[in-house]
Amino acid sequence: MQALTTLCLQAQFYLQGEKILGLINLLFRDPLTFFLIAIPLLYSIIFHELAHGWVAWKLGDPTAGNAGRLTLNPLSHLDPIGTLMLLFVGFGWAKPVPINMGYIRTRSGLIMVASAGIVANMILAFISVLLIKLLAPESSSSFGLLLYYMMQINIMLAAFNLIPIPPLDGSKILTGFLSQQAGYLLSRLEPYGFFIIVGLLYLGALDPVIRFFRWIIMTIIGLLLF
Numbered sequence: 001m002q003a004l005t006t007l008c009l010q011a012q013f014y015l016q017g018e019k020i021l022g023l024i025n026l027l028f029r030d031p032l033t034f035f036l037i038a039i040p041l042l043y044s045i046i047f048h049e050l051a052h053g054w055v056a057w058k059l060g061d062p063t064a065g066n067a068g069r070l071t072l073n074p075l076s077h078l079d080p081i082g083t084l085m086l087l088f089v090g091f092g093w094a095k096p097v098p099i100n101m102g103y104i105r106t107r108s109g110l111i112m113v114a115s116a117g118i119v120a121n122m123i124l125a126f127i128s129v130l131l132i133k134l135l136a137p138e139s140s141s142s143f144g145l146l147l148y149y150m151m152q153i154n155i156m157l158a159a160f161n162l163i164p165i166p167p168l169d170g171s172k173i174l175t176g177f178l179s180q181q182a183g184y185l186l187s188r189l190e191p192y193g194f195f196i197i198v199g200l201l202y203l204g205a206l207d208p209v210i211r212f213f214r215w216i217i218m219t220i221i222g223l224l225l226f
Contacts, residue, residue, distance in 0.1 A: 039146075040153055042078075045157070047120045048094075049117065055116040069095075077094050079092075118161050121155075122154065128148075163213070
């Protein structure tokens with residue numbers, strides 16, 4: 001049984017020129033902005049996780065469906081501790097989507113399942129940018145801010161999950177291209193991956209990587225809108 005985990009790096013979002021270290025602070029300072037961020041953040045995470053399970057199901061793995069994870073119900077995806085961490089600390093995670101690689105035996109299948117959440121976030125970001133271009137809402141209006149936050153959240157989620165450190169999706173995608181021995185060595189990092197990621201984030205070592213992946217994603221979206 002393999003689990004694909006989404007870590008949500010909310011602390012990296014710059015909102016109104018200020019880095020928000022925890023959503024709970026924003027709730028008391030600016031309740032409207034809190035909900036304009038929290039709602040798209042919640043469903044962006046849900047769509048990310050749902051995409052993993054749906055692609056695995058299409059490839060013949062019923063595990064996520066049997067576990068009740070092919071749903072938009074937030075309660076099926078939110079991890080209590082991960083949610084509290086997001087609210088009070090600034091980063092968190094959703095429940096891992098259960099994937100049984102016994103059903104998905106090919107490298108291409110692993111890559112498709114691992115990249116599904118990232119692609120889902122890119123699609124949501126693309127839709128947000130498209131609506132901004134088509135509807136041209138006032139940037140200070142609630143609807144305009146909602147679309148802006150939806151775009152930024154999904155670009156960040158996609159970029160962050162592309163980092164090839166277990167348990168992030170990027171490591172699973174990379175495993176699909178590595179030799180069996182190299183993939184095994186990478187997987188050995190998974191028990192320590194969370195601490196490695198938190199440490200690198202604290203040191204700012206991942207900032208250039210995230211900016212690079214953001215640039216790639218924004219370039220792709222720009223080309224699609226051209």
